[in-house]
Amino acid sequence: MATGEDVSFYEAVGGEPTFRKLVDKFYEGVASDPLLRPMYPEGDLGPASDRMRLFLMQYWGGPTTYSEERGHPRLRMRHAPFVVDAAARDAWLRNMRAAVDALDLPAEQHEQLWQYLERAAYFMVNKMD
Numbered sequence: 377m378a379t380g381e382d383v384s385f386y387e388a389v390g391g392e393p394t395f396r397k398l399v400d401k402f403y404e405g406v407a408s409d410p411l412l413r414p415m416y417p418e419g420d421l422g423p424a425s426d427r428m429r430l431f432l433m434q435y436w437g438g439p440t441t442y443s444e445e446r447g448h449p450r451l452r453m454r455h456a457p458f459v460v461d462a463a464a465r466d467a468w469l470r471n472m473r474a475a476v477d478a479l480d481l482p483a484e485q486h487e488q489l490w491q492y493l494e495r496a497a498y499f500m501v502n503k504m505d
Contacts, residue, residue: 384437389485392433399429401478405471412467461503469497
């Protein structure tokens, strides 16, 4: 086993099973969220779930499958067709908070993950109220 300094966040939090749990829990909420669900035009949320899981795994030091399959993330561009206003951001954060909390991570890792996701949600807003 590598020393603590050599371990990526991805490895430190448990690797793919942790990110799978995070994303599955998030999309459980999205499936019944009246504001977010219409933003996912696919009948099945599975493809969106897979994309988010692969992106987050790569971002945090896991496999680079996301970039190999889809290229550069270009998150704002990929989300541009959807209205992401403060209400959508807040709904996303509400569902993501439940997912992060469900991981029962140590406080430092929980906070690190949450801070990134919160910044990302604010960054994605493309329509001011």
